[in-house]
Amino acid sequence: MSDLLIRGRVLTFVREPEGIDDTASYRFFEDGAVLVSSGKIAAVGPYGDVAKQADGGVPIADHRPHLVLPGLIDTHLHFPQTQAIASYGAQLLEWLNTYIFVEEQKFRAPEHAAFIAGRFTDELLSNGTTTAVAYCSVHPESVDAFFTAAEERNMLMIGGKVMMDRNAPDALRDTPERGYDETKQLIARWHRRGRAHYAVSPRFAITSTPEQMEMSRALVAEHPDCYVQTHLSENRDEIAFATSLFPEAKDYTDIYARYGLLGRKTLLGHCIHLSDREISVLAETGAVGVFCPTSNLFLGSGLFDRDRFDKLGARHSVATDVGAGTSFSMLETMGEAYKVLHLQGQRLSPLNSFYMMTLGNARALDLEDRIGSLHAGADADIVVLDSRAKPAMELRMQVASSLAEELFVLQTMGDDRSVTEVYVAGKPMQSGRVEVRRDVPRALETA
Ligand code: GUN
Numbered sequence: 001m002s003d004l005l006i007r008g009r010v011l012t013f014v015r016e017p018e019g020i021d022d023t024a025s026y027r028f029f030e031d032g033a034v035l036v037s038s039g040k041i042a043a044v045g046p047y048g049d050v051a052k053q054a055d056g057g058v059p060i061a062d063h064r065p066h067l068v069l070p071g072l073i074d075t076h077l078h079f080p081q082t083q084a085i086a087s088y089g090a091q092l093l094e095w096l097n098t099y100i101f102v103e104e105q106k107f108r109a110p111e112h113a114a115f116i117a118g119r120f121t122d123e124l125l126s127n128g129t130t131t132a133v134a135y136c137s138v139h140p141e142s143v144d145a146f147f148t149a150a151e152e153r154n155m156l157m158i159g160g161k162v163m164m165d166r167n168a169p170d171a172l173r174d175t176p177e178r179g180y181d182e183t184k185q186l187i188a189r190w191h192r193r194g195r196a197h198y199a200v201s202p203r204f205a206i207t208s209t210p211e212q213m214e215m216s217r218a219l220v221a222e223h224p225d226c227y228v229q230t231h232l233s234e235n236r237d238e239i240a241f242a243t244s245l246f247p248e249a250k251d252y253t254d255i256y257a258r259y260g261l262l263g264r265k266t267l268l269g270h271c272i273h274l275s276d277r278e279i280s281v282l283a284e285t286g287a288v289g290v291f292c293p294t295s296n297l298f299l300g301s302g303l304f305d306r307d308r309f310d311k312l313g314a315r316h317s318v319a320t321d322v323g324a325g326t327s328f329s330m331l332e333t334m335g336e337a338y339k340v341l342h343l344q345g346q347r348l349s350p351l352n353s354f355y356m357m358t359l360g361n362a363r364a365l366d367l368e369d370r371i372g373s374l375h376a377g378a379d380a381d382i383v384v385l386d387s388r389a390k391p392a393m394e395l396r397m398q399v400a401s402s403l404a405e406e407l408f409v410l411q412t413m414g415d416d417r418s419v420t421e422v423y424v425a426g427k428p429m430q431s432g433r434v435e436v437r438r439d440v441p442r443a444l445e446t447a
């Protein structure tokens with residue numbers, strides 16, 4: 001039984017574009033449609049063809065002239081940092097100590113965690129992001145809040161409790177045993193419940209002792225179906241500190257390699273200052289380097305070298321990294337990605353940007369059968385984008401003459417105002433969304 005016929009200018013990628021003229025990398029239907037049945041996509045194609053397959057009387061959501069795309073995917077961000085975006089003046093280690101390790105202490109209180117989790121997931125949806133990979137705080141309650149908010153909205157989300165047992169305030173430290181036990185319990189409670197996936201999350205080498213890294217190894221070995229997320233080579237002081245803590249390792253990447261943490265399900269935030277040797281290790285293990293352009297600019301961390309990743313055959317994805325990242329919008333993120341690559345003489349075509357936010361990120365998560373493209377059998381996670389959402393965009397679009405140009409306008413000038421609707425498993429979330437609470441509670445006292 002068909003539930004909904006979504007009509008619009010349908011765009012979906014079938015492979016990575018090889019440049020701005022690569023029209024074979026995507027399918028585009030100027031008058032297209034997506035037929036949704038029981039939360040899944042039943043058919044995609046020209047409106048006339050798809051409409052014939054629908055049951056009589058099926059409701060039609062007519063989004064013409066807007067673009068209909070797969071829901072956007074964000075492969076790295078921090079849900080407890082939602083209220084710490086725009087914290088002034090510091091690079092990574094000082095920023096963590098001054099702002100983030102204070103902010104994350106608030107998540108000991110389940111009511112605060114629940115409040116932020118709701119606002120966080122709504123903010124993702126407002127920006128057209130239907131799947132995200134998130135760090136929670138060290139508190140198991142924050143993971144419960146995160147997955148509860150995702151489940152209420154039926155979103156495919158990936159997340160996990162941060163593990164930290166040194167170089168952080170007492171109130172944010174677990175122990176190797178507690179980190180292990182709490183992670184095991186959370187995996188049992190959440191992994192593959194509905195659309196949830198768990199990510200084992202040692203924060204980074206600086207905040208885990210060798211004993212906790214051993215425990216992380218055990219967790220990863222015991223749960224090969226879970227993701228692994230951590231940070232790698234973001235900032236020069238971080239690299240010097242991390243490698244000083246593990247003097248036996250060849251380099252920063254080797255720390256994670258020695259503890260068995262590198263594999264196809266591993267997401268490594270930043271990867272800015274890596275040697276060829278380190279990128280080759282990522283290529284051999286299948287681990288994914290996560291490019292976070294707004295964060296890397298905001299913290300003054302450096303420029304991600306995408307071409308070297310491609311040359312050495314290593315996988316990469318793209319992400320906001322909120323709250324070092326300055327926007328929840330994947331459109332704004334790709335606008336900044338373009339500039340970061342441009343500064344290095346590298347080019348990012350708008351086709352590649354839209355591929356990266358959708359199918360590219362789905363492939364980085366090995367979830368391309370479910371999300372990231374519009375095909376029969378996939379989950380009906382869909383975003384609708386208006387290329388004329390702001391007066392300046394409308395004016396610019398008056399002289400745009402190709403799809404690629406329109407996409408470039410969207411990534412350069414667009415943000416949440418361009419998102420006119422988002423569907424999660426076939427359900428419209430803008431019109432039928434969980435009510436956004438505007439009554440901001442007073443900041444809770446930290447412990
Ligand atoms: N490295 C370790 N923790 C963090 C974090 O919360 N944000 C960023 N950008 N880098 C980190």
Ligand code: FE
Pocket residue numbers: 076077078231269321
């Ligand atoms: Fe991060």
